[in-house]
Amino acid sequence: MNDDAPWIEQYPPGVTATVDVNRYASVPALMEESFALHESACAYLGMGTKLSFGELGRLSRDLGAWLQTQGLQRGDRVALMMPNVLAYPVATAAVLRAGFVVVNVNPLYTPRELEHQLRDSGSCAIVILENFAATLQQVIDRVPVKLVVVATMGDLQPLWKRTLVNHVVRRDKKLVPPWKLPGFIPFSRALREGRQAALLPVDLGPSDLAVLQYTGGTTGVSKGAMLLHGTIIANLLTSEAWMQPGLKRRNITGQLTIVCALPLYHVFAFITCGLLGLRTGACNLLIANPRDLTKTIETLKPHRLHIFPGVNTLFNGLLQQPTFRTLYFSELVITNGGGTAVQEVVASRWLQATGCPIVEGYGLTETCSGVTCNPTDMVAFTGTVGLPLPNVAIRLIDEQGRSVPTGAAGEIAIKGPQVMAGYWQRPDETAQAMTHDGYLKTGDIGTMDERGFIRIVDRKKDMILVSGFNVFPTEIEGVVSSHPGVLECAAVGVPDEKTGEAVKLFVVRKDPALAERQLAAFCAEQLTAYKRPKVIVFKDELPKSNVGKILRRELRERA
Known part of the structure; x- marks a missing residue:
């Protein structure tokens, strides 16, 4: 047994300790191979309309060529919202084929959150759905964005459906608030004009920046993890190798399908659904609004489901629906659980309903999604996040950076080609996140048994995990503290049946007349829904250390 990497002995047959991650110079090189290999097959299916690999290749060529004619320079950042x-x-x-950098943006961001990300990334262009254009309108004069492309829900649908969908979205459901962005370009027009232009080849290499994927920070400042072309390729090829044993669990008929209910702007879905689907020739079944569980089930019902990435909240919600068991699970071979801990009771019910165990894994934005996972051919839920994947080295370290003994708790530290190049324009924070020998310090506490299986026992002390999304108390406290009626405050996470954790806010009032509903309304203006406090408690004072630091830990224990 390899004492430094005991997990290798536990790998399923056929999975090797290392994977050649140098087979492609860039993500576009990998994409273009897939466009040709699977030309007529479905790449994405949205609202019942299929987009083939060949069509994706042609349409992205057109849009990329158009972007190149708009004065953008190689390496410029383009936000997608x-x-x-x-x-x-x-x-x-x-964006990637044209030599630019993708900046994934949560479409539910408030104006304050959007402004920070656009300014921090230096995004000079944005492709945005019209439903969220009103948010951009509020900050457009304060951000570097000069080129605005506006898409609609009906874009890329057949003409009759495009007209119907846009009418329903705009008129019936009123999901598009009034907006005004002078000089914007419709998505359809950009595609049309791009057909007349040539996509100029760009010589991209593994060390070129591909994606800025934003994450929360312990300081409360959202930071851009720099994911290089080589970083993403490494994760895709490693994930592809790891999934192979699971694909043999049952006979698969027809094309491989991936349920893409997780949002593509999140690193989990962006890599594990969107790009891994392209790599493997699979069809991604796009779910635009997974909160509508009834509609989600209706969307999935006509299809044979093969791979189902998700978070505990989604699995649990679907299991509560009476129609869930009517889905076609006879060929479901891999259910990926991530983002937050999968509860054992949920895993048990999922296995009973689908016949496919949940394979739990672990990863971060900074590691380009997953770096550990349970074997995909396992037959039972383990309660661990599995083994380090090929090419990944993991150490559990103490406060001094020394490796802890087997079975002891320590901070999870990760090294491998899947790890980010650093935080965008934050060299000091990058340095703080790394050990002297090049391991990323995650801040998550875990144990590793003698076989190499890792169990998460704690997380970054103050981080709150809501439906798989990181929520950092410092950001919430910064917003709430700006209210004139607030003297001081503290945010902590408390258990929640639906979201895993929820935000509980403790407030000392400056204005005795400040009411809970007023503060809740203020938070709704400033924070994305999952970051908003679910419970607000007013107190006369908050517990503090002898140097005046608010003791969130004590508040959590009381809560």
Whole structure:
């Protein structure tokens, strides 16, 4: 047994300790191979309309060529602010093929959050769904964005459906608030004009920046993890190798399908669904609004489901629906659980309903999604996050950076080609996140048994995990503290049946008349829904250390 990497002995047959991650110079090189190999096969399916690999190649070529005619320079950042609609993968491929950098943006961001990300990334262009254009309108004069491309829910649908969908979205459901962005370009027009231009080849290499994927920070400042072309290729090829044993669990008929209910702007879905689907020739079944569980089930019902990435909240919600068991699970071979801990009771019910165990894994934005996972051919839920994947080295370290004994708790530290190049324009924070020998310090506490299986026992002390999304108390406290009626505050995470954890806010009032509903309304203006406090408690004082630091730990224990 390898004492430094005991997990290798536990790998399923056929999975090797290392994977050649140098087979492609860039993500576009990998994409273009898939466009040719699977030309007529479905790459993405949105609202019942299929987008083939060949069509994705042609449309992304057109949009990429158009972007190149707009004065953008190699390496410029282009923000994408959309839910899971067909325009998203087209825009992603276009930006990368044209030599630019993708900046994934949560479409539910408030103006304050959007402004920070656009300014920090220096994004000079954005492709945005019209439903969220009103948010951009509020900050457009304060951000570096000069080129605005606006897509609609009906884009890339057949003409009759495009007209119907846009009418329903705009008129019936009133999901598009009034907006005004002078000089914007419709997505359809950019595609049309791009057909007349040539996509100029760009010599991209593994060390070129491909994606800025934003994450929260312990300081509360959202930071851009720099994911290089080589970083993403490494994760895709390693993930592809790891999934092979699971694909043999049952006979698969027809094309491989991936349920893409997680949002593509999140690193989990961006890599594990969107790009891994392209790599493997699979069809991604796009779910634009997974909160509508009834509609989600209706969307999935006509299809044979093969791979189902998700978070505990999604699995649990679907299991509560009476119609869930009517889905076609006879060929479901891999269910990926990530983002937050999968509860054992949920895993048990999922296995009973689908016949496919949940394979739990672990990763971060900074590691380009997953770096550990349970074997995909396992037959039972383990309660661990599995083994380090090929090419990944993991150490558990103490406060001094020394490796802890087997079975002892320590901070998880990760090294490998999947690890980010650093935080965008934050060299000091990058240095703080790394050990002297090049391991990324995650801040997550875990144990590793003698076989190499890792169990998460704690997380970054103050981080709150809501439906798989990181919420950092410092950001919430900074927003709430700006309210004139607030003297001081502290945010902590508390258990929640639906979201895993929820935000609980403790407030000392400056204005005795400040009411809970007023503060809740203020938070709704400033924070994305999952970051908003679910419970607000007013107190006369908050517990503090002898140097005046608010003791969140004590508040958590009381809560």
